[in-house]
Amino acid sequence: MPAAIKTRKSNKKAAIPEKVELADNALAVLKKRYLKKDKQGNPVETPEDMLRRVARTVAAAELIYDTNCDVRELENEFYGLMARLEFLPNSPTLMNAGRELGQLSACFVLPIEDSIESIFDAVKHTAMIHKSGGGTGFSFSRLRPESDRVGTTGGVASGPISFMRAFDVATDVIKQGGTRRGANMAILSIDHPDIERFITAKQQAGVLTNFNLSVAITDKFMEAVRSGADYDLVNPHNGEVFASRKARDIFDKIVNLAWKTGDPGIVFIDRINAENPTPHLGRIESTNPCGEQPLLPYESCNLGSINLSRMVKGNGKKSVDFDKLGYTIRTAVRFLDDVIDVNKFPLPQIAERTRQTRKIGLGVMGFADLLIDLGIPYDSPEALATAEAVMGFVQSESHKASEELAAIRGVFPAYDGSIYDGKVRMRNASCTTIAPTGTLSIIAGCSSGIEPHFALCFTRNIMDNTRMIEVNPYFERAAKTDGFYSEDLMKKLAEGSHLESMVEVPDDIKKLFVTAHNITPEGHVKMQAVFQKYTDNAVSKTVNFPADATVPDVEGVYLMAYKDGLKGITIYRDGCKADQPMSTGSPKSDSSSVRPEPVEGSKIPAAPQPAKPRKRSKVTTGFTEKVNTGCGTLYITVNSDDTGVCEVFSHLGKTGGCAAAQLESTCRLASLALRSGIEPASVAKQLKGIRCPSIAWDGGKSVLSCADAIATVLENFLTARESLATRDSQLVTPPGGNGHGEKKAVKDLGLVKNIAGQCVECGSILVYQEGCFICPGCGFTKC
Template sequence: MSSTIAHGPLDQPVTTHIWREKYRHGDEAAPADTFARVVGGVYANDTKEQAETALAALNARDWVPGGRIFAGAGTGKRVTWINCFVSPTIQDSMDTEPDLPGAGIMPALNVAAFTQQQGGGIGMDFGTLRPDGAVVGRTGSISSGVIPFMVMWDGMCVTIRSSGSRRGAMMGVLPVWHPDVLAFITAKTRKDFLKNFNVSVTVTDDFMAALEAGEDWELGFHVPRADGEHVAVREKDGRPWYVYRRLPAAELFDLITRTTYEYAEPGVIFIERVNRLNNLNYCETIAATNPCGEQPLPPNGDCDLGHVNLANMVLNPFTTDAAVDWERLRAAVRIGVRFLDNVLDTSPFPTAEQRAEALAKRRIGLGYTGLGNLLQQMRVRYGRGAVALVEQVGEAIAIEAYRTSVDLARERGVFPAYDTEAFARAPFLEKLPADLVADIRTYGIRNGVLLTLAPTGTTSIFYGNVSSGVEPTFSWHYDRAVVVEQTATEQKLESFEVQDYGWYLYSRMPGFDAASALPDYMVTALELSVDDHIAVAAAAQAWVDAAISKTINCPAEMPYEAFREVYLTAYREGMKGCTTYRPSGLRGSVLSVKSDTPAVADTVEAPFAGTSEVLARPQVLNGKTIKIKWPIDGENYYLTINDYVHPDGKRVPFEIFISTSSVENFETMAALTRTLSAACRRGDATFLFEELERVHSPKGGALIRLEHEAKGTYAPSLIALIGRILRQHSTPAPVNAIEETGEQCPNCKRHTAHKLEGCLTCFQCGYSKCG
């Protein structure tokens, strides 16, 4: 049995929905038209033969361009095809100082706005800005610190809507030595604060050494405190360095990890390891990453992304003869390197400085998606037992990518910043075969950095709902009814049956028995241990010259001490960063724990009155999704209600998800989702729905007509409308269970989305904060 993707997974309505909503342009009638348009744009300066080879790889679903390429290439829109950037160095002044690198605060803010307007996410290092309480010599005033300036970026992001309904994505980083780092770590614990940012602390090796030795740590800056109350004054980088505070390194580390334990942020970047292992450390210093963390970048750096579809690279899947199709894999890599190199020459760039940086170093981000599906087809369980195969796949991709880049250098020339002797010292080259290293020295190389494992949520759905990036499968299959169109007089519903690509193949193998237990290698994310997640992440990172985007998903009941150890393990394992997620009562759960019940859910009797007893979730629930167009802000909101059916036939809501592409209301809806679902699982929550109906918005209400209503009814607020829908829905009525499994999405709140790869990504509704 060949691994070529059958029609089945590609014909899933959800794949068509994603294509239509995210990537279709103009009158394109089918994905093949989209592929032709993309290749026509990317290969505008290449040969017809090369373009035809690339087009065949897209049609075969072997090669997956990044989402911005799909959305922009060949459209003529003034949008970039590059997913993400890093800001120019932010100077510690409002305007640009011409004799210093980078841009002043206001010009840098302008770069971020224009970048997001054209479709690119952006990361910023705020460590260059003077801390709270520092003297401002020019004005004789006192600095308010980093956080208020981040608020400026956050406010800008709210107003930017780029490339259709796409919202901006940002990463804010601050060094572990900055005096404002304590406020930075806890900033997002405040309700609705900096909600358009991902945030990470850049951690140095000497901090980790101080932590290990139980020593103190100093927070300081090269600008003095206005009150002169310094702990000490030292010399650093040839300038005075004023110590603002001294505290145990363990205390600071615990603040980072305890805050993340409860609030899922900040992430951690091991910044000196990033720079030490960077191929281009001889000509750049990295201080920040793109919004999802997989691409550490210098000022004005870009991430030009595309992925090999590993789900498509197994011969004789699920049999004893299963084998990786190495020739097909290498062919896809060769196409991918040339494809991404072409993008650098054909894509618009938001700023001239970004274009100049991209063309000087020709950085590309070739990676893969579908690792989880490949392991399933190879009958290898995701986790520690998969490390050898993960490294073997990574090695094959890396070697072929570097060989192809050498061939491109012979054809097109080396990247302008290439230095033969300096590049030869790159640590990553030590892993490559001797003949390839010799060829690099002889002929040079076209691309300075080549490999990245990025979030692939939406494009992976488009390609048959393959497992995303380096992550395991999160859900095998489920049904979803979506209101896809709503007018004043009618609603149009579309029902999606969604199946994971690996599950689709497995369930159609000869002899498949739905009543039998799944084999050990058919495993979803929440059945894996934290050690399994870390093991695969470290194995994947080993053959990537940039970085990877992966979230270590931790169970809600995980003790803090064990959670803290995850970061120490990640550092010891050689990872360049660590992003975790543990569901908690302080922030909405991204991954909802599924029970170990069989495919047909057992009936569990539950109380109807309020109680402290939490109703166990059956594996199968019936649900529906209602699309609400709220005219006050012009945003779409998706209200999903999954029902529990009691033995006597009484139907009650069991879990409620509210999603929207509006980042402005994301955390509010996440909190409401958490509260409503918690109440529903403890009994009849109708009283709470009625309370929501009484909420009035200062922005005013709207006249809305819901399903089965003869005419529109005034809702004093969006919250009140949601309450009304829930109250009207909560009537006893027997229903038939529809099979559904999966995890809770941060956007559409279905069990179809992941906090994975360092990014919030949904493989059902297509929401991605980064992608």
């Protein structure tokens, strides 16, 4: 059989571009993270070289099935699809195909059984996967609860939360390709005895920072929530009922913590397993880090996304080019199936299980751009209808492509005809996934996944603190066409002004260019539900809430998600991350944070921001905390004056020497910053994570250095201060309210919208979408 895609609907071949058309920031992302480098860190390949390397490596899989096929022809088809930016595979495929590492998958799930051997095998395997560029998901539901008896030692169990810290520390020290930390998903069953500890695990800042948390919620639990009934907590070690809880109380705790911190999310585990394509292999218990890929233990998945912004035809009245989309889908399915065969998996168990089910995850990006090109507002019924038409087509055509491959290559080996009851025989157990495309969409020059645009303009650091305002190209084109474009307007938008307040902008433009925070949370859920309807696996999407959203607002969205058939949901309320620096994004703004105004009745005054350090008060008040470090016992003192935190002192048990001198200089500079109006959180952020050769443990947590210890003490102080402010201002639903009945409006903290912190690499603002912090300027991602 010839290697060319015989099933394409169009007979004409699209031209293969000699050069890939990339925006400046896309090229910067490729140079920093994707292109092959020499020992000095300089790129030794071009973007065209990279795509040719990937196409050649993946097309070689065709020889497994036909030694006489024209591999070069298919290589050109794969290359053309990527070079025209119509389709891109997940990042590990772009980074590693044709290179020594050769690990091409993005998503993995590892099993954790109730034994020390299983737990630390999983830690080791996690490190190997993260080193190769993948993310990992785990269910900790099989571990016995904290304080349960351990028969072999006569002691008591540490419980899931304690062991999660081991995974968190391992993730901390393994960088992916030398550029970023790996990401994890931790899932715990709603009926686990430690579920309340799990729900509140990230309440304290700086804990489990490399994990997303999700609760596995069952249909039975949701029915108990609806009826007001109790439900049982069951010890997974012996199957005995541990205790009973009122379902409504646990659900309220989940909602309150999600409102407050953004974690935990929820996955509807029964719904996931109702659509498990291989139930005879086991029950699905976990997902990948962003929640869109449910997987069996040791399964992995290769993802790829079609750029919908390139699937438009027409000059005046535009429409979706379904012929082009059909060809793209079929070629992409074949590409992803070939990836499985050339992949160098990090573990033999992963290779075996992945090749048994051959799951692929074809998704989309550029959906918001597609809508704008068609003249359809994101928050309109027409947008939902477009989503249904487009994703319905992607689902149908991907299944057809997989069927056709199965006719030639055979169905996936784990196929069990007896349980499929005459259903379609496919090459792949699942075909479609809506995955995060933060970095890929920067390369492709389109909007991310199925998310609406987060902002129309943003400020990006280029070099040497030079800043440049980047404007959404669709908005820039509309502004120039309609005659309201001006650099002053773009600057105002980049600094945080809202489009709806601009009198010079026509109303129809305001309606068309709606951004994430102008869409109701219910609107986000409706869009996710439409895509989920036509997706084999799950959908990565963030439901955005403004800072003044209430606990009942979050509850309503969680209930709506269950009612509308979602497999899981992630919410993000502006300002809910405890370690989130609140930058306005303005070139003139301080790079640390916007300080909330004090709430009436609070005993904590707001610190001013003077131009020079304030003088040290004659009398200060504070506390001293003892921390064990690798250099010895460190005593850290944090003092405050009438304005706020003003100084840090430290004393090392081993006095004198270089260590003491360095500590004194660190504390002097930190104190100078604090008296200059810099937020303590920003000072802590600069010191946090600094490593020295001597790492110690204190209170069950790693202390990486004396500077890291100072950061932790400052963070502990901030957490205590936050708790005091929360209590005094009654920010959380009052006792007895539990998020029900009369809504209590959350006091406005003056938090700036559309901000999720500052990029640690380029200084641009981060956005939180698809379950992860992403920098639109340089492509940095925390996942």
